[in-house]
Amino acid sequence: MLVYDPTRPLVSLHLPKTGGTSFRQVLQTWFPEGTLHLHYSLNGQRPERHDLKAGDCVHGHFNGARGFGVWHYDPEARQCIAFFREPFDLFLSYWFFIRKQQALGHPVKDLEDDPSFEVWLLRRAADQAEGHNSHSFVWQMPVAPGTEDLDRLLDERFVFVGIMERYEESVTALARLLGRPLIDLPHVNTTERDSDFNAWRRIYERWFPDEYDIYEKARARNAALIAGI
Template identity: 30%
Template sequence: MTSAPLLISLHMPKTAGTSLAQTLRVAFPDPGACQTEYVDQPMQYSRWCRRLRALRAGLAGRGALPDNLTCVHGHFLPVKFRIAAGARAVRYVTWLREPVDRLASHYHYWIRDYDGLDPRQPLRNRVLRERWSFERFALGAELRDLYHEYLWRFDPAGFDFIGITERYDEDLQQMARRFLGGTAVPASALVNPLRGESGYAISPGLRRRIEAYHARDLALYRRVLAGRRL
């Protein structure tokens, strides 16, 4: 029996992936069909460490993915599943958010309600221990062009769908029609109740510096936003 196509949903941090996970669980309700995978935590580790871990995990999983597994969602390098899936048909989806706003949300999430003691989150622990400012977080080498760090050895053109978080409701309906059998989906992304819809205040000067530093991610986001071919 031929396995159903596998939907690989890459959750870029702070792009409404928690809301999307709820939708995917509804769309794939059978036991074992939808798997959330957050054990990798790629950006907690150095570039070469996360790449090596992804390659090793992909090779270890090659030929071992259950036939009834139809969706995987979480933080991981998609090259891992490109290797693990072998000859199985795979569809890749992800979401992007304006990079400066995404960084601000990421920073405030990391420092909010966390004691800095989880050994599985060494970079986050360092951010708290050293009391990084948002400027240090956004202009440090550790998280530069995060989208492209996730997409190592994976061409963005390989995605079957890329949603834009700022138009979440509209794009989610499109994704549901294409990949989820038209499943009724939650209407809106979760937001930090402390911020609501207003976002975080960033001075124009700092925003320009961050945009320049994350130019590759910004260019990718703008191409997707404009609907241009990748």
């Protein structure tokens, strides 16, 4: 993986349901006012383009399938960081999150016809088969899916990859890499689960192998980073 260069901007990819809201609070501590920029859609509009300077960090949701991928804003981005999560666990967490939003009265387009978990999963599998599963985190990588070898992608586009299953160790390793202080980790925007869909796990693994390819490679690199603390 690349060596962190503090004279260049940092691009923090907030993959949904990987602790990105909590991690944003960490970044707000590490990057003084004016050097942390947020990349989130507002009222259905695409995130604004930021004029990043040396030492800046931009953090938020990037999604190439929806027209606001990293490559739409900075195709040469080479200082990316991201936290990854076991793909089925991530998928489940997102399901429970949008169900909670619906229960709170917020409109959720994916749930307008109140689909069951099975129906919602089958819809994502159909999107996957047609090559436009915009819900998948593969579209949130720095390059379009299939345009760059995965090993090359992780080695030449990222300076750090974290793993949710080793969150605290990952943040500690990242703090050392960036030369930032260790802090107590916040945990916000969590969602309780009221059902068990674990029987679908093996099916998910078969239907979404591209997610597992990225995850397993990221996990191996994360283990090496943590071992080097």
